[in-house]
Amino acid sequence: MAMTEPASLPPLDELLDDAHVVALPMRVRFRGVEVRETMLLRGPAGWGEFGPFPEYGDAEAAAWLRAAVDAAWHGFPAPRRTRIPVNATVPAVPAARVPEVLGRFGTGVRAVKVKVAERGQDLSDDAARVAAVRALLPDAELRVDANGGWDVPTALAALERLGEHRLAYAEQPVPTVAGLAAVREGLADRGVPVLVAADESVRKESDPLAVARAGAADLLVVKAAPLGGVRRALDVVAQAGLPAVVSSALDSSVGIRAGLALAAALPELPYACGLGTVSLMREDVLREPLRPVDGALELREAVPDPGLLAARAVPADRRRWWLERVRRVHAGAAGAVPA
Ligand SMILES: O=C(O)CCC(=O)C1=CC=C[C@@H](O)[C@@H]1C(=O)O
Numbered sequence: 502m503a504m505t506e507p508a509s510l511p512p513l514d515e516l517l518d519d520a521h522v523v524a525l526p527m528r529v530r531f532r533g534v535e536v537r538e539t540m541l542l543r544g545p546a547g548w549g550e551f552g553p554f555p556e557y558g559d560a561e562a563a564a565w566l567r568a569a570v571d572a573a574w575h576g577f578p579a580p581r582r583t584r585i586p587v588n589a590t591v592p593a594v595p596a597a598r599v600p601e602v603l604g605r606f607g608t609g610v611r612a613v614k615v616k617v618a619e620r621g622q623d624l625s626d627d628a629a630r631v632a633a634v635r636a637l638l639p640d641a642e643l644r645v646d647a648n649g650g651w652d653v654p655t656a657l658a659a660l661e662r663l664g665e666h667r668l669a670y671a672e673q674p675v676p677t678v679a680g681l682a683a684v685r686e687g688l689a690d691r692g693v694p695v696l697v698a699a700d701e702s703v704r705k706e707s708d709p710l711a712v713a714r715a716g717a718a719d720l721l722v723v724k725a726a727p728l729g730g731v732r733r734a735l736d737v738v739a740q741a742g743l744p745a746v747v748s749s750a751l752d753s754s755v756g757i758r759a760g761l762a763l764a765a766a767l768p769e770l771p772y773a774c775g776l777g778t779v780s781l782m783r784e785d786v787l788r789e790p791l792r793p794v795d796g797a798l799e800l801r802e803a804v805p806d807p808g809l810l811a812a813r814a815v816p817a818d819r820r821r822w823w824l825e826r827v828r829r830v831h832a833g834a835a836g837a838v839p840a
């Protein structure tokens with residue numbers, strides 16, 4: 502089966518006809534981000550979000566632009582479900598802040614993802630954070646995300662210890678595909694019942710299927726933006742033949758809407774999705790942000806409020822920076838078909 506060909510991009514002036522760059526302050530610092538800057542585009546089919554993190558290069562950002570265009574110019578595939586279970590996300594905060602962070606996600610939380618292996622912290626910080634979550638939610642499904650921050654022996658030791666709190670899976674424990682395979686094997690050898698999920702090995706690899714082909718993960722984390730849009734992400738999951746968890750890219754409600762479309766269109770949705778991250782943000786562009794209620798998000802449209810777009814608009818120099826970035830990414834992506 503061939504991968505969906507990316508649709509061609511509209512001309513730059515059409516793309517930027519109704520483009521807004523906003524700055525959304527976070528309530529809780531997440532992956533070093535305290536204010537999330539992102540660009541929102543309106544096209545004939547609705548709204549799309551172009552928000553590659555500032556440190557990402559133009560080649561990586563091209564997939565994000567295709568995803569924004571796919572949403573705003575082509576819309577979303579038909580949903581198979583309208584209620585999407587989501588997990589709460591706990592950044593690498595001190596254990597004492599866990600109750601406050603979980604409180605942001607409201608009642609009815611049934612799954613939690615905990616960030617671990619943060620630079621400058623050690624395993625006892627991770628263990629304390631995971632234990633604090635488990636103490637508050639004895640029956641929740643817990644997973645950890647190391648963002649590739651461990652090496653193989655450290656991952657095995659850490660997951661043996663953290664696994665005592667009953668973990669469903671560990672997301673990207675180590676950086677490479679070969680490393681993921683080694684962790685998966687090592688956990689099985691030690692009888693540690695924690696599955697291995699691939700995130701960066703899907704969204705940052707030139708070949709998002711390499712991890713599945715290598716048998717290196719039990720499940721995939723898929724994000725609409727870095728994979729070039731909802732349709733392409735659906736293709737990746739179909740071709741990988743593995744269970745998938747849909748997750749956010751720390752988007753505003755506009756990008757979350759694309760994640761919901763992906764989660765809604767997948768044939769199977771065995772895990773709660775990481776789409777609750779608007780709860781970590783202080784501001785959004787919708788009057789009624791896509792924040793989970795009773796552990797789930799309902800599929801609905803995400804149309805930014807003009808007053809909020811204006812109120813959250815970035816200063817002129819930041820707008821220039823984003824416009825220049827889109828111009829470069831558009832020029833580089835025109836005609837180029839990603840691998
Ligand atoms: O999956 C979730 O619960 C929330 C989303 C999330 O964790 C992420 C969003 C944005 C950037 C990533 O570093 C991070 C991730 O690694 O999955």
Ligand SMILES: [Mg+2]
Nearest residue numbers: 646648672700
């Ligand atoms: Mg991750």
